[in-house]
Amino acid sequence: MITHLKNGTIYDPAHQKNGVQENIYLFQGRIVPKPLDPSKITQTFDLTGKVVMAGAIDMHSHIGGGKINIARMMLPEFQETRGYSEPEAHICTPNCSHNATPSTTDTGFRYIEMGYTAAFEPAILPINARHAHLEMGDTPMIDKGGYAMLGNDDYFLRLLAQKADQKAINDYVAWTLHATQAIGIKVVNPGGISAFKFNQRRLDLDENNVHYQVSPREILQTLSRAVNELGIAKPLHVHCNNLGAAGNFQTTLDTMGASDGLPMHLTHIQFHSYGTEGDKKFSSAAAQIAEALNKNQHITADVGQILFGQTVTASGDTMMQHLNAKHANPKKSVIMDIECDAGCGVVPFKYRDQNYVNALQWAIGLELFLSVEDPWRIFLTTDHPNGAPFTSYPHLIRLLMDKTFRNEAFAKLNLDAQAMSNLTSLNREYSLYEIAIMTRAGAAKLIGLNDCGHLGIGAQADITVYTDQPDRETMFAKPDYVFKNGELVVKNGKVVKVVWGATHTAKPAFDTSVEKGLSEYFDKFHTIQLDNFKITDDEISDDGRGKIISNTTKST
Amino acid sequence: MDSAYLNASTLNATCPACGLLCDDVQLEIHQQKIQVRHPNCSKTKLFFEQAQIVTTPKISGKPASLQVAIYQAVQLLKAAKAPLFAGLSTDILGFRTLYNLAQKTNASMQHINAQSAQRNLRVLQSAGWQTTTLTEVKNRADLLVCFGTDIVTHNPRFFERFIWVKDALFCDADGREIIYIGENINTSAGISPAGKKPTVLACKTEDLPEVTAVLRALIQGKTLKCTQVAGMSIRALYDIAIKLKQAKYGVLAWVAKDLNFPHAELTIQNITESAVLLNQTTRAASLALGGSDGDTSINYAHTWLSGVTLNDTPIAHDCMVWVYSFSPDQLPRATQSPLIVFGQDDTAFERVPDVFIPIATPGLDCNGTLFRVDGSVTLPLKKCRDATHPTLSDILSQIEMQL
Numbered sequence: 001m002i003t004h005l006k007n008g009t010i011y012d013p014a015h016q017k018n019g020v021q022e023n024i025y026l027f028q029g030r031i032v033p034k035p036l037d038p039s040k041i042t043q044t045f046d047l048t049g050k051v052v053m054a055g056a057i058d059m060h061s062h063i064g065g066g067k068i069n070i071a072r073m074m075l076p077e078f079q080e081t082r083g084y085s086e087p088e089a090h091i092c093t094p095n096c097s098h099n100a101t102p103s104t105t106d107t108g109f110r111y112i113e114m115g116y117t118a119a120f121e122p123a124i125l126p127i128n129a130r131h132a133h134l135e136m137g138d139t140p141m142i143d144k145g146g147y148a149m150l151g152n153d154d155y156f157l158r159l160l161a162q163k164a165d166q167k168a169i170n171d172y173v174a175w176t177l178h179a180t181q182a183i184g185i186k187v188v189n190p191g192g193i194s195a196f197k198f199n200q201r202r203l204d205l206d207e208n209n210v211h212y213q214v215s216p217r218e219i220l221q222t223l224s225r226a227v228n229e230l231g232i233a234k235p236l237h238v239h240c241n242n243l244g245a246a247g248n249f250q251t252t253l254d255t256m257g258a259s260d261g262l263p264m265h266l267t268h269i270q271f272h273s274y275g276t277e278g279d280k281k282f283s284s285a286a287a288q289i290a291e292a293l294n295k296n297q298h299i300t301a302d303v304g305q306i307l308f309g310q311t312v313t314a315s316g317d318t319m320m321q322h323l324n325a326k327h328a329n330p331k332k333s334v335i336m337d338i339e340c341d342a343g344c345g346v347v348p349f350k351y352r353d354q355n356y357v358n359a360l361q362w363a364i365g366l367e368l369f370l371s372v373e374d375p376w377r378i379f380l381t382t383d384h385p386n387g388a389p390f391t392s393y394p395h396l397i398r399l400l401m402d403k404t405f406r407n408e409a410f411a412k413l414n415l416d417a418q419a420m421s422n423l424t425s426l427n428r429e430y431s432l433y434e435i436a437i438m439t440r441a442g443a444a445k446l447i448g449l450n451d452c453g454h455l456g457i458g459a460q461a462d463i464t465v466y467t468d469q470p471d472r473e474t475m476f477a478k479p480d481y482v483f484k485n486g487e488l489v490v491k492n493g494k495v496v497k498v499v500w501g502a503t504h505t506a507k508p509a510f511d512t513s514v515e516k517g518l519s520e521y522f523d524k525f526h527t528i529q530l531d532n533f534k535i536t537d538d539e540i541s542d543d544g545r546g547k548i549i550s551n552t553t554k555s556t
Numbered sequence: 557m558d559s560a561y562l563n564a565s566t567l568n569a570t571c572p573a574c575g576l577l578c579d580d581v582q583l584e585i586h587q588q589k590i591q592v593r594h595p596n597c598s599k600t601k602l603f604f605e606q607a608q609i610v611t612t613p614k615i616s617g618k619p620a621s622l623q624v625a626i627y628q629a630v631q632l633l634k635a636a637k638a639p640l641f642a643g644l645s646t647d648i649l650g651f652r653t654l655y656n657l658a659q660k661t662n663a664s665m666q667h668i669n670a671q672s673a674q675r676n677l678r679v680l681q682s683a684g685w686q687t688t689t690l691t692e693v694k695n696r697a698d699l700l701v702c703f704g705t706d707i708v709t710h711n712p713r714f715f716e717r718f719i720w721v722k723d724a725l726f727c728d729a730d731g732r733e734i735i736y737i738g739e740n741i742n743t744s745a746g747i748s749p750a751g752k753k754p755t756v757l758a759c760k761t762e763d764l765p766e767v768t769a770v771l772r773a774l775i776q777g778k779t780l781k782c783t784q785v786a787g788m789s790i791r792a793l794y795d796i797a798i799k800l801k802q803a804k805y806g807v808l809a810w811v812a813k814d815l816n817f818p819h820a821e822l823t824i825q826n827i828t829e830s831a832v833l834l835n836q837t838t839r840a841a842s843l844a845l846g847g848s849d850g851d852t853s854i855n856y857a858h859t860w861l862s863g864v865t866l867n868d869t870p871i872a873h874d875c876m877v878w879v880y881s882f883s884p885d886q887l888p889r890a891t892q893s894p895l896i897v898f899g900q901d902d903t904a905f906e907r908v909p910d911v912f913i914p915i916a917t918p919g920l921d922c923n924g925t926l927f928r929v930d931g932s933v934t935l936p937l938k939k940c941r942d943a944t945h946p947t948l949s950d951i952l953s954q955i956e957m958q959l
Binding site: 066068069070073074075076078079100101102104105106125127128130131134135137138154196197198199208211252322324331332333334335336337338341346524525526527528529531532540544 | 680686718774804862
């Protein structure tokens with residue numbers, strides 16, 4: 001009944017264990033103390049010399065919901081790439097998969113095969129939440145969860161325009177978390193998705209949305225305060241204004257300033273770290289962004305690294321995706337206004353290493369990884385599939401851990417881009433301990449997953465075992481074993497048992513009288529009933545495959 | 557109060573009869589008999605007030621027990637090398653189990669609306685589009701152009717629920733401008749409550765490719781040498797182009813089923829690319845309407861489960877499984893192969909199925925989940941009466957276990 005993982009080399013940053021040899025015991029899906037009666041151990045894995053970490057957690061990956069499904073529908077040609085074994089671009093290796101739009105089954109399988117045991121969909125439109133949970137419910141192997149998007153929805157913007165008190169905002173935010181079964185709140189191009197519907201084409205941090213006469217700064221401050229006052233562990237997840245635009249680093253710095261000292265997470269910050277220097281008026285501002293991140297201890301960020309090859313960008317940011325549509329490759333795109341709630345933009349993209357901008361984007365992402373000092377506050381993402389498919393993580397890990405490999409790759413890039421990057425002067429190589437922080441302990445701490453991301457007694461028994469080898473890409477692409485809730489589910493990088501993970505949520509308390517105003521609003525302006533907007537627990541767990549985990553919120 | 561009233565119960569329900577999924581339906585249920593109190597919609601009435609059919613599973617037309625019918629279906633599926641699961645008129649929950657069974661039996665799949673759905677999908681896969689959803693239309697649209705459709709034949713409450721509304725957030729609902737382009741269209745729904753009549757440009761359906769191409773060119777600012785197209789003055793189309801450019805949020809709508817001619821996707825692309833052009837200076841969006849038999853839902857779920865959309869190419873098969881949960885009038889496609897039918901009623905069949913198993917209808921006899929035609933909204937369907945038949949998932953799970 002008890003599984004014994006014997007003599008593994010443990011990397012468990014939550015308990016400051018950096019490569020110590022220890023035993024781990026698993027019982028009924030949890031990590032338990034050494035049993036007093038050794039005869040209860042029914043299964044032993046000798047892990048001598050093996051690297052043992054908690055299951056990895058992807059804190060930002062577009063795995064479920066409308067955008068990705070539109071991408072799948074629009075791009076049937078992507079399915080051909082499923083069988084590719086040859087690298088598509090010379091900088092990539094055979095482990096880089098270019099299937100940017102995997103089916104839900106493939107998503108679960110590819111994640112668990114890399115030792116990831118949880119992934120979080122970062123952009124759930126509240127009105128589309130049922131769809132997102134349906135897809136995540138069909139995603140096997142891993143735990144799931146999502147962040148609900150607010151800040152472009154008419155109801156919130158009207159509250160803000162009417163100068164509603166903070167309590168009313170807080171109740172609405174908490175109600176949304178419950179109704180959408182989400183664990184965090186995200187804001188995408190604050191006010192900008194809405195502004196685009198009123199034909200505004202750009203929105204700066206202190207520029208007003210023409211209709212509501214409120215600014216992105218006010219939206220950020222109000223939402224951030226709500227998240228903090230409600231005790232939601234996950235800081236407000238912010239996709240800044242001006243994504244992808246040259247010179248946008250100033251908006252990013254100003255957004256950090258707008259946080260007023262409250263915790264705030266800036267997502268896919270690579271896409272927001274661009275300067276305007278040089279002949280091409282496009283340069284790296286990674287140094288400025290990293291310096292600000294190092295200084296502002298309350299700010300966290302994930303990178304959104306790009307890697308070369310074909311992918312598709314799927315974003316709630318209709319305003320900026322509409323501008324980007326002219327770069328679509330293949331030449332097609334979907335831009336959609338959705339339900340006075342938000343929107344979505346799906347634009348296929350091919351990042352090329354001989355293209356100046358793409359090559360520099362690649363370098364900027366790595367500059368950020370290497371210049372941000374605290375691995376607890378920077379997270380490993382490609383903003384799947386926007387920068388690259390998540391299946392390229394092992395390649396990305398090697399770029400971080402192996403300076404020679406990195407510099408050899410850099411030397412093959414567009415020469416003008418090389419001249420504009422200081423990447424080769426950054427000598428840092430990530431350690432296994434630091435990788436375990438950014439992909440496990442840090443991610444769990446950030447999202448507020450109490451029982452995941454660590455190997456302490458009582459933890460959910462999600463565990464990955466690797467063979468320590470110098471080629472970190474090979475190592476991280478194919479774990480020896482992955483245990484999900486204590487069961488062996490992957491052996492030598494292949495799934496040996498299909499299981500279904502849980503859905504993580506956060507459910508802070510709120511004043512239910514918030515539904516009075518909402519009910520009137522739905523009756524007048526919406527096109528569905530308020531009750532049908534709310535997703536019940538049963539809808540997720542009814543068929544016995546799903547389970548809801550309600551993570552405790554911070555004490556307020 | 558009379559006793560009939562005392563015995564009646566009321567229920568709020570969601571109607572799966574068309575792609576709008578109206579969820580403001582009020583039912584009165586008295587001794588298992590359902591009456592629609594609201595709305596006054598012919599499709600909703602037809603769906604909820606349909607009689608409960610009491611029938612049994614059948615093998616070659618002869619009543620059989622459920623276990624024997626399931627056993628017979630299993631034998632036919634085991635013998636088949638390439639089954640085709642067709643019709644696919646069901647909801648997400650039913651489709652999930654159907655998809656699993658298809659995986660296990662190496663079956664292909666095709667929805668009953670495959671042809672009309674493909675007209676839209678080809679546009680999405682060739683150029684993409686800029687679209688909108690119904691709550692945006694309700695609160696924002698100041699101009700609606702209907703291409704080759706009156707909409708209401710498919711979506712009876714479209715104008716009532718999304719156009720002639722009492723309150724709209726960002727525009728004057730009563731002042732909206734409605735334009736129809738096409739033939740034999742019932743334009744009465746386009747008359748505003750104040751009596752303002754819609755603009756109607758008559759043209760034959762087969763001329764829509766040309767007319768939409770001209771409109772697209774005019775929006776693009778091209779000068780045309782001709783003065784007429786399909787019997788219509790260029791001037792009239794030019795006026796529409798100007799109105800679309802001046803509108804704050806023009807909506808260009810069509811129903812793929814009404815564009816039933818070869819290469820209709822090119823006409824739809826003229827419409828969607830017109831919206832893309834308009835968005836260079838103002839805001840506009842295209843809107844595909846219609847929807848029935850869970851077509852949007854099945855296509856979405858198939859896409860996330862498999863990675864690709866369903867298609868409409870003819871599929872060779874050696875056994876057909878026909879699934880119809882919503883429309884009893886949709887008969888199985890002609891096939892020479894063994895035929896297994898999961899549906900409501902078998903009385904209208906031209907050919908006696910080898911196996912017939914009656915199933916519950918989602919939204920009436922059991923719960924369910926469907927996507928609305930605009931794709932972003934998913935709604936739960938409710939059980940409204942005691943079911944006499946098992947659900948599709950129940951039956952398929954039993955079949956899967958015996959395979």
